[in-house]
Amino acid sequence: MQIAAALLVFAGIALLTVWLLEVFPSYRPFIAWLARLNSGLPLGPYRRFYETRLLFPGQEGAPGFGEFLAVKELLAIGGCAVFGFLLDLPAMFSFPAAVIFFLLPDIRFSDRLKRRREFLRRTFIPFLDLMTLILESGVDFMGSLNFLRGRFPAGDLTREIDRMLMEIELGGTREKALTHFAGRTGDRDIGDFVSAVIASEKSGGSLAKVLKNLSATVKTARIQRAEKAAHEAPVKLLGPLVLFIFPVVFIILFGPIIIGFIQ
Numbered sequence: 001m002q003i004a005a006a007l008l009v010f011a012g013i014a015l016l017t018v019w020l021l022e023v024f025p026s027y028r029p030f031i032a033w034l035a036r037l038n039s040g041l042p043l044g045p046y047r048r049f050y051e052t053r054l055l056f057p058g059q060e061g062a063p064g065f066g067e068f069l070a071v072k073e074l075l076a077i078g079g080c081a082v083f084g085f086l087l088d089l090p091a092m093f094s095f096p097a098a099v100i101f102f103l104l105p106d107i108r109f110s111d112r113l114k115r116r117r118e119f120l121r122r123t124f125i126p127f128l129d130l131m132t133l134i135l136e137s138g139v140d141f142m143g144s145l146n147f148l149r150g151r152f153p154a155g156d157l158t159r160e161i162d163r164m165l166m167e168i169e170l171g172g173t174r175e176k177a178l179t180h181f182a183g184r185t186g187d188r189d190i191g192d193f194v195s196a197v198i199a200s201e202k203s204g205g206s207l208a209k210v211l212k213n214l215s216a217t218v219k220t221a222r223i224q225r226a227e228k229a230a231h232e233a234p235v236k237l238l239g240p241l242v243l244f245i246f247p248v249v250f251i252i253l254f255g256p257i258i259i260g261f262i263q
Contacts, residue, residue, distance in 0.1 A: 043069075068105060076102035116156060117187060123157045124189055125222070128215045135208035141197065142168075160185060174201070189218050 047065045079101030080094050127148065134144040145165060152158050160181055167177040175198050182194040196214050200207040 041069075068109075072102050072105050075104060117185075120156050120185060121187055121189060121222075123153070123155055124187070124193075125215070125218060127152060127157060128193065128211060128218065132208055132211045132215055135211065141201075141207060142174075189221075192218075 050065050050068065076098040080098035082097070130148060130152070131144050134147055135141070139147065145161060149158070149161065149165065152161075163184075164177045164181040167180065168174055178194045178197060182191045185191075192214060193211070196210045197207065199205075200210050
């Protein structure tokens with residue numbers, strides 16, 4: 001009974017973590033004190049790792065490192081208190097629970113980045129097709145970007161393009177702005193796009209032809225990834241079937257028979 005209650009509490013705190021991170025700005029005054037204490041901790045590599053991920057698209061409203069670490073600490077203390085004191089479970093349960101709760105914000109943040117990258121990858125293909133058509137009509141690279149700037153649907157990709165154009169307008173070189181654009185997104189297809197644009201400018205070749213070939217390559221790679229995921233699906237479903245579905249079916253089918261024999 002205690003284990004079932006612990007699992008329910010675990011699920012509740014996990015949902016609370018998701019909700020707390022979504023409405024995080026409302027709790028900044030409460031967590032700011034603990035965040036200031038965290039500023040003195042020697043966690044340079046972890047801080048740099050987190051702040052690097054903050055540069056990815058869609059992370060403008062994410063909390064700073066100190067506040068993020070404060071949420072992790074509060075969740076760890078809360079999880080340990082729930083399992084160790086309220087449920088009166090031994091330390092072998094409360095300590096792993098504290099570790100799991102401490103890692104929940106990282107799991108949530110990584111999942112958010114993964115979904116953002118997938119959305120960015122899906123919107124990049126129509127953007128690349130439209131840009132190729134505009135370049136084939138005789139417009140140059142900057143002209144095609146400015147044309148799509150206000151016409152392409154709003155999202156992470158358009159915000160990053162606006163940021164890149166603003167960097168160029170403020171005096172930065174085009175190559176550096178494109179490199180920063182690829183580094184912020186962290187997407188391989190966008191990195192290939194930036195490399196193709198820079199190489200085309202240096203060689204003086206036809207950018208429209210290069211992007212047309214790149215678009216075909218990106219679409220082919222996307223189809224191959226979809227086929228690979230479809231082939232892996234039966235293997236991934238085998239584990240849940242064996243662990244959860246088959247035992248329930250056996251209990252339903254043979255449970256009454258076994259009980260009848262026992263009686």
